[in-house]
Amino acid sequence: MKSTSSPVGIEVAEPTLSEEGKRRIEWAEREMPVLRLIRERFTKEQPLRGIRLVACAHVTTETANLVRTLQAGGAEALLIASNPLSTQDDVAASLVADWGVPVYAIKGESTETYKSHVHTALDFRPEVIIDDGSDVVATLLKERRSQAADIIGTTEETTTGVVRLEAMQRMGILTFPSIAVNNAQTKHFFDNRYGTGQSTLDGIVRATNILLAGRTIVVVGYGWCGKGVAMRARGMGANIIVTEINPIKAIEAVMDGFRVMPMAEAATVGDIFITVTGNRHVIDEQHFAVMKDSAIVCNSGHFDLELNLDALKGISEGPTQLRRYVEEYSLKRNGNRIIVLGEGRLINLAAAEGHPASVMDMSFANQSLSVEYLIKHRGELKPGVHVLPEEVDTEIASLKLQALGISLDVLTPEQSEYLSSWETGT
Numbered sequence: 001m002k003s004t005s006s007p008v009g010i011e012v013a014e015p016t017l018s019e020e021g022k023r024r025i026e027w028a029e030r031e032m033p034v035l036r037l038i039r040e041r042f043t044k045e046q047p048l049r050g051i052r053l054v055a056c057a058h059v060t061t062e063t064a065n066l067v068r069t070l071q072a073g074g075a076e077a078l079l080i081a082s083n084p085l086s087t088q089d090d091v092a093a094s095l096v097a098d099w100g101v102p103v104y105a106i107k108g109e110s111t112e113t114y115k116s117h118v119h120t121a122l123d124f125r126p127e128v129i130i131d132d133g134s135d136v137v138a139t140l141l142k143e144r145r146s147q148a149a150d151i152i153g154t155t156e157e158t159t160t161g162v163v164r165l166e167a168m169q170r171m172g173i174l175t176f177p178s179i180a181v182n183n184a185q186t187k188h189f190f191d192n193r194y195g196t197g198q199s200t201l202d203g204i205v206r207a208t209n210i211l212l213a214g215r216t217i218v219v220v221g222y223g224w225c226g227k228g229v230a231m232r233a234r235g236m237g238a239n240i241i242v243t244e245i246n247p248i249k250a251i252e253a254v255m256d257g258f259r260v261m262p263m264a265e266a267a268t269v270g271d272i273f274i275t276v277t278g279n280r281h282v283i284d285e286q287h288f289a290v291m292k293d294s295a296i297v298c299n300s301g302h303f304d305l306e307l308n309l310d311a312l313k314g315i316s317e318g319p320t321q322l323r324r325y326v327e328e329y330s331l332k333r334n335g336n337r338i339i340v341l342g343e344g345r346l347i348n349l350a351a352a353e354g355h356p357a358s359v360m361d362m363s364f365a366n367q368s369l370s371v372e373y374l375i376k377h378r379g380e381l382k383p384g385v386h387v388l389p390e391e392v393d394t395e396i397a398s399l400k401l402q403a404l405g406i407s408l409d410v411l412t413p414e415q416s417e418y419l420s421s422w423e424t425g426t
Protein backbone atom coordinates (compact mmCIF):
# COMPACT_ATOMS: atom_id res chain seq x y z
CA MET A 1 0.00 0.00 0.00
CA LYS A 2 1.40 3.33 -1.06
CA SER A 3 0.62 6.25 1.21
CA THR A 4 1.33 9.94 1.39
CA SER A 5 1.84 11.53 4.76
CA SER A 6 2.37 15.25 4.74
CA PRO A 7 3.13 17.87 7.38
CA VAL A 8 0.00 19.83 6.38
CA GLY A 9 -2.00 17.01 7.87
CA ILE A 10 -3.21 14.51 5.34
CA GLU A 11 -2.79 10.80 4.85
CA VAL A 12 -4.30 9.50 1.65
CA ALA A 13 -3.22 6.72 -0.70
CA GLU A 14 -2.90 8.46 -4.02
CA PRO A 15 -3.18 12.26 -4.44
CA THR A 16 -3.12 11.94 -8.26
CA LEU A 17 -6.61 10.39 -8.16
CA SER A 18 -8.19 13.69 -7.14
CA GLU A 19 -9.61 14.59 -10.54
CA GLU A 20 -11.53 11.32 -10.82
CA GLY A 21 -12.73 11.76 -7.24
CA LYS A 22 -13.98 15.28 -7.93
CA ARG A 23 -15.99 14.16 -10.96
CA ARG A 24 -17.64 11.37 -8.93
CA ILE A 25 -18.32 13.65 -5.94
CA GLU A 26 -20.02 16.20 -8.18
CA TRP A 27 -22.09 13.52 -9.88
CA ALA A 28 -23.21 12.12 -6.53
CA GLU A 29 -24.22 15.64 -5.50
CA ARG A 30 -26.84 15.70 -8.25
CA GLU A 31 -28.57 12.83 -6.44
CA MET A 32 -28.52 14.72 -3.13
CA PRO A 33 -30.99 17.59 -3.54
CA VAL A 34 -31.97 17.83 0.12
CA LEU A 35 -28.36 18.10 1.25
CA ARG A 36 -27.78 20.68 -1.48
CA LEU A 37 -30.61 22.86 -0.15
CA ILE A 38 -29.12 22.64 3.33
CA ARG A 39 -25.71 23.58 1.95
CA GLU A 40 -27.14 26.64 0.24
CA ARG A 41 -28.76 27.78 3.49
CA PHE A 42 -25.61 26.99 5.51
CA THR A 43 -23.54 29.09 3.08
CA LYS A 44 -25.75 32.11 3.81
CA GLU A 45 -26.34 31.61 7.53
CA GLN A 46 -22.98 30.15 8.66
CA PRO A 47 -24.52 28.24 11.60
CA LEU A 48 -21.33 26.22 12.21
CA ARG A 49 -18.93 29.15 11.99
CA GLY A 50 -15.59 28.44 13.67
CA ILE A 51 -16.62 25.02 15.05
CA ARG A 52 -13.86 22.38 15.05
CA LEU A 53 -15.48 19.22 13.81
CA VAL A 54 -14.25 15.69 13.25
CA ALA A 55 -16.14 13.32 10.97
CA CYS A 56 -15.39 9.61 11.21
CA ALA A 57 -17.25 8.15 8.26
CA HIS A 58 -16.96 5.87 5.26
CA VAL A 59 -14.97 8.03 2.84
CA THR A 60 -17.34 7.89 -0.12
CA THR A 61 -18.65 10.43 -2.62
CA GLU A 62 -21.71 10.99 -0.41
CA THR A 63 -19.58 11.67 2.65
CA ALA A 64 -17.57 14.16 0.60
CA ASN A 65 -20.79 16.06 -0.02
CA LEU A 66 -21.61 15.99 3.68
CA VAL A 67 -18.18 17.42 4.50
CA ARG A 68 -18.64 20.12 1.87
CA THR A 69 -21.94 21.05 3.51
CA LEU A 70 -20.37 21.30 6.97
CA GLN A 71 -17.54 23.40 5.56
CA ALA A 72 -20.04 25.66 3.79
CA GLY A 73 -21.71 26.20 7.16
CA GLY A 74 -18.43 27.53 8.55
CA ALA A 75 -17.04 24.41 10.29
CA GLU A 76 -13.37 23.54 10.29
CA ALA A 77 -13.70 19.87 9.41
CA LEU A 78 -11.29 16.92 9.52
CA LEU A 79 -12.21 13.52 8.11
CA ILE A 80 -11.05 10.02 9.03
CA ALA A 81 -12.24 6.63 7.80
CA SER A 82 -14.74 4.70 9.91
CA ASN A 83 -13.54 1.36 8.58
CA PRO A 84 -10.18 0.16 7.22
CA LEU A 85 -11.72 -1.12 3.98
CA SER A 86 -14.40 1.45 3.17
CA THR A 87 -12.34 4.39 1.85
CA GLN A 88 -12.54 5.43 -1.79
CA ASP A 89 -9.02 6.71 -2.41
CA ASP A 90 -10.00 9.06 -5.24
CA VAL A 91 -12.57 10.75 -2.99
CA ALA A 92 -10.02 11.14 -0.19
CA ALA A 93 -7.57 12.70 -2.67
CA SER A 94 -10.16 15.12 -4.04
CA LEU A 95 -11.30 16.29 -0.62
CA VAL A 96 -7.71 17.24 0.12
CA ALA A 97 -6.92 18.80 -3.26
CA ASP A 98 -10.20 20.45 -4.16
CA TRP A 99 -11.75 21.35 -0.83
CA GLY A 100 -8.71 21.61 1.45
CA VAL A 101 -10.06 19.08 3.94
CA PRO A 102 -7.49 17.27 6.11
CA VAL A 103 -8.22 13.59 5.41
CA TYR A 104 -6.68 10.55 7.09
CA ALA A 105 -8.02 7.53 5.23
CA ILE A 106 -6.48 4.85 3.05
CA LYS A 107 -8.33 1.88 1.62
CA GLY A 108 -6.82 -1.24 3.16
CA GLU A 109 -5.16 0.56 6.07
CA SER A 110 -4.19 -1.66 8.98
CA THR A 111 -6.15 -1.68 12.23
CA GLU A 112 -3.19 0.10 13.86
CA THR A 113 -3.26 2.87 11.25
CA TYR A 114 -7.04 3.12 11.63
CA LYS A 115 -6.64 3.56 15.39
CA SER A 116 -3.83 6.06 14.99
CA HIS A 117 -6.13 8.14 12.76
CA VAL A 118 -8.72 8.18 15.53
CA HIS A 119 -6.06 9.72 17.78
CA THR A 120 -5.06 12.19 15.05
CA ALA A 121 -8.71 13.23 14.90
CA LEU A 122 -8.78 13.75 18.65
CA ASP A 123 -5.50 15.72 18.48
CA PHE A 124 -7.52 18.19 16.36
CA ARG A 125 -9.42 18.98 19.62
CA PRO A 126 -12.92 18.66 18.11
CA GLU A 127 -15.95 20.35 19.63
CA VAL A 128 -18.34 18.26 17.55
CA ILE A 129 -17.82 14.64 16.49
CA ILE A 130 -19.73 12.88 13.73
CA ASP A 131 -19.17 9.20 14.46
CA ASP A 132 -20.06 6.02 12.59
CA GLY A 133 -19.82 3.09 14.97
CA SER A 134 -18.75 5.15 18.01
CA ASP A 135 -15.03 4.46 17.79
CA VAL A 136 -14.03 8.12 18.22
CA VAL A 137 -16.36 8.66 21.17
CA ALA A 138 -15.28 5.36 22.77
CA THR A 139 -11.58 6.24 22.36
CA LEU A 140 -12.20 9.67 23.84
CA LEU A 141 -14.00 8.23 26.86
CA LYS A 142 -11.52 5.38 27.37
CA GLU A 143 -8.23 7.07 26.69
CA ARG A 144 -8.63 10.85 26.53
CA ARG A 145 -11.38 11.61 29.03
CA SER A 146 -10.16 15.16 29.74
CA GLN A 147 -11.22 16.15 26.19
CA ALA A 148 -14.87 15.41 27.00
CA ALA A 149 -15.11 18.91 28.43
CA ASP A 150 -14.49 20.38 24.94
CA ILE A 151 -17.36 18.49 23.35
CA ILE A 152 -20.55 20.37 22.47
CA GLY A 153 -22.07 17.13 21.25
CA THR A 154 -21.72 14.20 18.89
CA THR A 155 -23.85 12.54 16.25
CA GLU A 156 -24.00 8.83 15.47
CA GLU A 157 -24.69 7.37 12.05
CA THR A 158 -25.31 3.67 12.64
CA THR A 159 -27.25 1.17 14.74
CA THR A 160 -24.14 -0.37 16.31
CA GLY A 161 -22.86 3.07 17.33
CA VAL A 162 -26.19 3.91 18.96
CA VAL A 163 -26.13 0.59 20.84
CA ARG A 164 -22.67 1.50 22.18
CA LEU A 165 -23.77 5.04 23.15
CA GLU A 166 -26.75 3.64 25.04
CA ALA A 167 -24.39 1.33 26.95
CA MET A 168 -22.17 4.35 27.79
CA GLN A 169 -25.25 6.23 28.96
CA ARG A 170 -26.33 3.32 31.20
CA MET A 171 -22.86 3.31 32.76
CA GLY A 172 -23.12 7.07 33.39
CA ILE A 173 -19.96 7.90 31.43
CA LEU A 174 -21.55 9.75 28.51
CA THR A 175 -21.05 13.33 29.65
CA PHE A 176 -22.27 15.15 26.53
CA PRO A 177 -25.34 14.99 24.26
CA SER A 178 -25.23 12.57 21.32
CA ILE A 179 -27.78 12.62 18.56
CA ALA A 180 -28.74 9.17 17.28
CA VAL A 181 -29.03 10.10 13.60
CA ASN A 182 -29.62 6.42 12.85
CA ASN A 183 -32.88 6.55 14.81
CA ALA A 184 -34.46 9.23 12.62
CA GLN A 185 -37.13 7.65 10.45
CA THR A 186 -35.72 9.33 7.34
CA LYS A 187 -32.46 7.51 8.11
CA HIS A 188 -33.03 3.88 9.07
CA PHE A 189 -36.27 3.29 7.13
CA PHE A 190 -34.40 4.07 3.92
CA ASP A 191 -30.61 3.91 4.36
CA ASN A 192 -30.53 0.70 6.42
CA ARG A 193 -33.29 -1.00 4.42
CA TYR A 194 -33.01 0.07 0.77
CA GLY A 195 -29.39 1.26 0.91
CA THR A 196 -27.97 -1.84 2.63
CA GLY A 197 -30.39 -4.08 0.73
CA GLN A 198 -29.14 -3.00 -2.67
CA SER A 199 -25.48 -2.29 -1.93
CA THR A 200 -24.89 -5.55 -0.05
CA LEU A 201 -25.94 -7.55 -3.08
CA ASP A 202 -23.90 -5.17 -5.25
CA GLY A 203 -20.83 -5.94 -3.10
CA ILE A 204 -21.37 -9.70 -3.34
CA VAL A 205 -21.90 -9.60 -7.09
CA ARG A 206 -18.93 -7.30 -7.75
CA ALA A 207 -16.66 -9.49 -5.60
CA THR A 208 -17.76 -12.83 -7.08
CA ASN A 209 -19.83 -12.36 -10.25
CA ILE A 210 -22.07 -15.22 -9.08
CA LEU A 211 -25.66 -15.70 -10.17
CA LEU A 212 -28.07 -15.11 -7.28
CA ALA A 213 -31.10 -16.65 -8.98
CA GLY A 214 -31.93 -20.06 -7.58
CA ARG A 215 -29.40 -19.84 -4.71
CA THR A 216 -30.34 -20.31 -1.09
CA ILE A 217 -29.35 -17.15 0.75
CA VAL A 218 -29.33 -17.11 4.53
CA VAL A 219 -29.95 -13.63 5.94
CA VAL A 220 -28.79 -13.52 9.54
CA GLY A 221 -30.81 -10.88 11.42
CA TYR A 222 -34.14 -9.47 10.23
CA GLY A 223 -33.78 -5.89 11.41
CA TRP A 224 -33.81 -2.88 9.07
CA CYS A 225 -30.79 -4.03 7.09
CA GLY A 226 -31.82 -7.70 7.06
CA LYS A 227 -35.28 -6.87 5.71
CA GLY A 228 -33.71 -4.87 2.88
CA VAL A 229 -31.22 -7.60 2.00
CA ALA A 230 -33.89 -10.33 2.07
CA MET A 231 -36.33 -8.28 -0.01
CA ARG A 232 -33.77 -7.45 -2.68
CA ALA A 233 -32.27 -10.96 -2.79
CA ARG A 234 -35.75 -12.39 -3.31
CA GLY A 235 -36.16 -9.94 -6.18
CA MET A 236 -33.04 -11.45 -7.77
CA GLY A 237 -34.62 -14.90 -7.64
CA ALA A 238 -32.89 -16.30 -4.57
CA ASN A 239 -34.58 -18.54 -1.99
CA ILE A 240 -34.32 -16.81 1.37
CA ILE A 241 -33.86 -18.28 4.82
CA VAL A 242 -33.86 -15.92 7.81
CA THR A 243 -32.32 -16.61 11.21
CA GLU A 244 -33.34 -14.46 14.19
CA ILE A 245 -33.27 -14.36 17.97
CA ASN A 246 -36.23 -11.97 18.36
CA PRO A 247 -39.66 -13.66 18.13
CA ILE A 248 -41.36 -10.56 16.69
CA LYS A 249 -38.80 -10.13 13.92
CA ALA A 250 -38.95 -13.88 13.25
CA ILE A 251 -42.72 -13.87 12.84
CA GLU A 252 -42.43 -10.79 10.63
CA ALA A 253 -40.01 -12.71 8.40
CA VAL A 254 -42.42 -15.67 8.29
CA MET A 255 -45.32 -13.43 7.28
CA ASP A 256 -43.13 -11.73 4.68
CA GLY A 257 -42.92 -15.19 3.15
CA PHE A 258 -39.48 -16.35 4.26
CA ARG A 259 -38.41 -19.60 5.93
CA VAL A 260 -37.08 -19.08 9.47
CA MET A 261 -34.88 -21.61 11.23
CA PRO A 262 -31.94 -21.70 13.66
CA MET A 263 -28.45 -21.14 12.29
CA ALA A 264 -27.47 -24.72 13.17
CA GLU A 265 -29.98 -25.90 10.56
CA ALA A 266 -29.55 -23.06 8.06
CA ALA A 267 -25.77 -23.64 8.03
CA THR A 268 -26.26 -27.03 6.38
CA VAL A 269 -28.42 -25.78 3.50
CA GLY A 270 -27.29 -22.23 2.64
CA ASP A 271 -25.29 -21.34 -0.47
CA ILE A 272 -24.64 -17.74 0.60
CA PHE A 273 -24.70 -16.32 4.15
CA ILE A 274 -25.09 -12.60 4.89
CA THR A 275 -24.85 -11.34 8.48
CA VAL A 276 -26.55 -8.07 9.45
CA THR A 277 -27.10 -8.33 13.19
CA GLY A 278 -24.66 -5.92 14.88
CA ASN A 279 -23.88 -8.92 17.10
CA ARG A 280 -20.80 -11.04 17.70
CA HIS A 281 -20.00 -14.49 16.26
CA VAL A 282 -23.44 -15.09 14.82
CA ILE A 283 -21.73 -17.55 12.48
CA ASP A 284 -19.38 -19.59 14.62
CA GLU A 285 -17.14 -22.66 14.45
CA GLN A 286 -19.97 -25.21 14.67
CA HIS A 287 -21.76 -23.52 11.77
CA PHE A 288 -18.73 -23.31 9.47
CA ALA A 289 -18.03 -26.97 10.25
CA VAL A 290 -21.30 -28.18 8.68
CA MET A 291 -21.52 -25.86 5.66
CA LYS A 292 -21.75 -27.18 2.13
CA ASP A 293 -18.72 -27.17 -0.14
CA SER A 294 -18.11 -23.69 -1.62
CA ALA A 295 -20.55 -21.92 0.68
CA ILE A 296 -20.02 -18.15 0.54
CA VAL A 297 -20.02 -16.15 3.76
CA CYS A 298 -20.03 -12.38 4.18
CA ASN A 299 -21.05 -9.61 6.55
CA SER A 300 -22.80 -6.27 6.11
CA GLY A 301 -23.10 -5.41 9.81
CA HIS A 302 -20.90 -2.64 11.17
CA PHE A 303 -17.98 -4.56 12.69
CA ASP A 304 -16.05 -7.56 11.39
CA LEU A 305 -16.86 -9.69 14.42
CA GLU A 306 -20.16 -11.13 13.19
CA LEU A 307 -18.26 -14.02 11.56
CA ASN A 308 -15.92 -15.86 13.92
CA LEU A 309 -13.06 -15.96 11.44
CA ASP A 310 -10.50 -16.96 14.09
CA ALA A 311 -12.54 -20.10 14.72
CA LEU A 312 -12.75 -20.77 10.97
CA LYS A 313 -8.98 -20.38 10.70
CA GLY A 314 -8.58 -22.90 13.53
CA ILE A 315 -10.53 -25.64 11.73
CA SER A 316 -9.31 -25.07 8.19
CA GLU A 317 -6.31 -24.71 5.90
CA GLY A 318 -5.67 -21.54 3.95
CA PRO A 319 -6.83 -19.07 3.04
CA THR A 320 -6.19 -18.97 -0.68
CA GLN A 321 -6.98 -15.69 -2.38
CA LEU A 322 -9.29 -16.53 -5.32
CA ARG A 323 -9.72 -12.95 -6.46
CA ARG A 324 -9.89 -9.51 -4.84
CA TYR A 325 -12.02 -9.67 -1.66
CA VAL A 326 -12.52 -13.44 -2.03
CA GLU A 327 -10.62 -15.87 0.23
CA GLU A 328 -11.13 -19.61 0.35
CA TYR A 329 -10.64 -21.76 3.45
CA SER A 330 -10.59 -25.56 3.31
CA LEU A 331 -12.07 -27.46 6.27
CA LYS A 332 -9.60 -29.95 7.77
CA ARG A 333 -12.35 -32.46 8.59
CA ASN A 334 -13.79 -32.97 5.09
CA GLY A 335 -12.06 -30.60 2.66
CA ASN A 336 -15.20 -28.52 2.15
CA ARG A 337 -14.31 -25.03 0.95
CA ILE A 338 -15.72 -21.97 2.73
CA ILE A 339 -15.42 -18.72 0.82
CA VAL A 340 -15.17 -15.51 2.85
CA LEU A 341 -15.77 -12.14 1.21
CA GLY A 342 -14.13 -8.83 2.15
CA GLU A 343 -12.33 -10.27 5.21
CA GLY A 344 -15.67 -10.23 7.02
CA ARG A 345 -15.88 -6.42 6.84
CA LEU A 346 -18.98 -4.67 5.52
CA ILE A 347 -19.15 -6.13 2.05
CA ASN A 348 -21.14 -3.28 0.54
CA LEU A 349 -18.31 -0.85 1.27
CA ALA A 350 -15.37 -3.23 0.90
CA ALA A 351 -16.26 -4.58 -2.55
CA ALA A 352 -18.78 -1.98 -3.76
CA GLU A 353 -19.36 1.71 -2.99
CA GLY A 354 -21.78 1.65 -0.08
CA HIS A 355 -25.22 3.13 -0.33
CA PRO A 356 -26.26 5.12 -3.39
CA ALA A 357 -26.27 8.90 -3.08
CA SER A 358 -30.03 9.23 -3.35
CA VAL A 359 -30.54 7.43 -0.04
CA MET A 360 -27.56 9.03 1.70
CA ASP A 361 -29.14 12.38 0.81
CA MET A 362 -31.61 11.91 3.67
CA SER A 363 -29.09 10.36 6.08
CA PHE A 364 -26.68 13.23 5.60
CA ALA A 365 -29.42 15.86 5.70
CA ASN A 366 -30.06 14.41 9.16
CA GLN A 367 -26.35 14.61 10.01
CA SER A 368 -26.08 18.25 8.92
CA LEU A 369 -29.22 19.31 10.78
CA SER A 370 -28.11 17.38 13.86
CA VAL A 371 -24.82 19.26 13.98
CA GLU A 372 -26.68 22.55 13.57
CA TYR A 373 -29.12 21.52 16.33
CA LEU A 374 -26.28 20.68 18.74
CA ILE A 375 -24.71 24.08 18.16
CA LYS A 376 -27.99 25.98 18.36
CA HIS A 377 -28.81 24.25 21.64
CA ARG A 378 -25.27 24.34 23.03
CA GLY A 379 -25.36 24.02 26.81
CA GLU A 380 -29.11 23.24 26.87
CA LEU A 381 -29.18 19.53 26.01
CA LYS A 382 -28.70 16.96 28.77
CA PRO A 383 -25.85 14.47 28.42
CA GLY A 384 -27.07 11.25 26.81
CA VAL A 385 -28.65 9.95 23.62
CA HIS A 386 -31.14 12.24 21.82
CA VAL A 387 -33.15 12.05 18.61
CA LEU A 388 -33.92 15.03 16.42
CA PRO A 389 -37.44 16.44 16.84
CA GLU A 390 -40.04 14.72 14.64
CA GLU A 391 -40.67 17.93 12.67
CA VAL A 392 -37.12 17.72 11.32
CA ASP A 393 -37.75 14.17 10.09
CA THR A 394 -40.98 15.26 8.42
CA GLU A 395 -39.28 18.27 6.85
CA ILE A 396 -36.53 16.06 5.36
CA ALA A 397 -39.14 13.67 3.92
CA SER A 398 -41.11 16.60 2.48
CA LEU A 399 -38.03 18.08 0.82
CA LYS A 400 -37.12 14.70 -0.64
CA LEU A 401 -40.62 14.25 -2.08
CA GLN A 402 -40.47 17.77 -3.48
CA ALA A 403 -37.14 17.02 -5.14
CA LEU A 404 -38.63 13.86 -6.65
CA GLY A 405 -41.57 15.87 -7.96
CA ILE A 406 -44.09 13.89 -5.89
CA SER A 407 -47.06 15.57 -4.23
CA LEU A 408 -49.26 14.21 -1.48
CA ASP A 409 -52.65 15.06 -0.07
CA VAL A 410 -53.24 17.41 2.83
CA LEU A 411 -55.84 16.94 5.52
CA THR A 412 -59.03 18.95 5.10
CA PRO A 413 -60.04 20.97 8.19
CA GLU A 414 -62.90 18.48 8.65
CA GLN A 415 -60.46 15.53 8.64
CA SER A 416 -58.08 17.25 11.06
CA GLU A 417 -60.91 17.89 13.45
CA TYR A 418 -62.16 14.30 13.15
CA LEU A 419 -58.73 12.85 13.85
CA SER A 420 -58.37 14.86 17.04
CA SER A 421 -61.87 14.09 18.34
CA TRP A 422 -63.60 11.10 19.94
CA GLU A 423 -67.34 11.86 19.81
CA THR A 424 -68.14 10.39 16.39
CA GLY A 425 -68.58 6.60 16.28
CA THR A 426 -71.09 4.04 14.98
Ligand SMILES: NC(=O)c1ccc[n+]([C@@H]2O[C@H](COP(=O)([O-])OP(=O)(O)OC[C@H]3O[C@@H](n4cnc5c(N)ncnc54)[C@H](O)[C@@H]3O)[C@@H](O)[C@H]2O)c1
Nearest residue numbers: 158159160221223224225244245246277278279300301302
Ligand atom coordinates in the same frame (compact mmCIF):
# COMPACT_ATOMS: atom_id res chain seq x y z
N1 LIG B 1 -23.52 -2.13 5.68
C1 LIG B 1 -23.99 -0.93 5.90
O1 LIG B 1 -23.78 0.00 5.12
C2 LIG B 1 -24.84 -0.69 7.12
C3 LIG B 1 -25.83 0.30 7.09
C4 LIG B 1 -26.64 0.48 8.22
C5 LIG B 1 -26.41 -0.31 9.34
N2 LIG B 1 -25.40 -1.22 9.34
C6 LIG B 1 -25.10 -2.09 10.48
O2 LIG B 1 -25.83 -3.31 10.29
C7 LIG B 1 -26.13 -3.91 11.54
C8 LIG B 1 -27.65 -4.14 11.65
O3 LIG B 1 -28.31 -2.87 11.64
P1 LIG B 1 -29.92 -2.77 11.70
O4 LIG B 1 -30.24 -1.33 11.60
O5 LIG B 1 -30.52 -3.75 10.78
O6 LIG B 1 -30.15 -3.26 13.21
P2 LIG B 1 -31.48 -3.87 13.84
O7 LIG B 1 -31.32 -3.74 15.31
O8 LIG B 1 -32.68 -3.27 13.17
O9 LIG B 1 -31.43 -5.42 13.42
C9 LIG B 1 -30.52 -6.36 13.90
C10 LIG B 1 -31.28 -7.67 14.00
O10 LIG B 1 -30.37 -8.73 14.27
C11 LIG B 1 -31.00 -9.63 15.16
N3 LIG B 1 -29.98 -10.46 15.83
C12 LIG B 1 -29.16 -10.12 16.86
N4 LIG B 1 -28.39 -11.18 17.20
C13 LIG B 1 -28.72 -12.19 16.34
C14 LIG B 1 -28.28 -13.53 16.18
N5 LIG B 1 -27.36 -14.08 16.99
N6 LIG B 1 -28.85 -14.28 15.19
C15 LIG B 1 -29.81 -13.78 14.39
N7 LIG B 1 -30.28 -12.52 14.51
C16 LIG B 1 -29.74 -11.73 15.47
C17 LIG B 1 -31.79 -8.71 16.10
O11 LIG B 1 -32.82 -9.42 16.76
C18 LIG B 1 -32.32 -7.67 15.13
O12 LIG B 1 -33.59 -8.02 14.61
C19 LIG B 1 -25.56 -2.94 12.59
O13 LIG B 1 -24.25 -3.33 12.91
C20 LIG B 1 -25.53 -1.62 11.84
O14 LIG B 1 -24.63 -0.70 12.43
C21 LIG B 1 -24.63 -1.45 8.24
